[in-house]
Amino acid sequence: MSTLLEGDRTESPPAGISGFDEFYAACFRPLTVQLFAFTGDMAAAQDVVQEAFCRALSRWKRVAEMDDPASWVRRVAWNLATSRWRRARTAMAFARRHVEEHVAAPSPDRVALARALSTLPEQQRRAVILHYLADLPITEIARQEGVAEGTVKSWLHRGRTALAAQLTDKESHRA
Structure with missing residues (x-):
């Protein structure tokens, strides 16, 4: 690991570097190595350092004026x-x-019911499901659908x- 870290301890850009491109070139590798040591995953380290540099670029005027812009990028990468x-x-x-729950396959009757329900017009299907499967009273279905109770009964x-x-x-065809 010491060979990996040699020369990667640059904390701030060398004197004379003023542009973002130079800052990036000087600091990307050392920051990536530091984040790799933290995450244990080189791809993740590169991703967070790249994201931190993107955020630095969008605020470059302010970041460049800081005493140690690399510390700011490191902190952002560390937080990410x-x-x-x-x-x-x-x-x-x-x-x-x-945990994944294993459920038995639907019975042939349930499959037949689902298939039959799918052939009903939408309003009838919804009324049948709400009344017989959801146990809603006719008055509640009428209120929910915005229709008269007689319509729901129909x-x-x-x-x-x-x-x-x-x-x-279907039953007579099975017999």
Whole structure:
């Protein structure tokens, strides 16, 4: 590791460097090595240092006037790396809590019902699902849909009739 770090301890740009290009050329490698030591991942180190330099470029007039512009870039890169680590830690904790759940395949009856429901007009389908699967009363469905209760009753009646016809046809074909 000492060979990797040799010559990479430049903290601020050498005297006489005033432009961003020279600053970048003088400081990118040492800062990347420092962030690599922190992250343990060269690609991540390069990414955060690049992002820090992009932020420095957008504020170059202010950053260039600082006593140690490289320290500012390092701090920004360090903060970016820390934020990435926190996001990764949060994502891993979420993944551990949400283990994949294996569920049995839907029964043939459920597949037939879903297929039959998909053939209903949208309003009838929504009314049937809300009433029979979500257990909403007709008054609540009417309020939600912005229609009269009689309209919802009509949708339910038509939907049940169409479902019964489709599902009994399918059952008679199975026998």
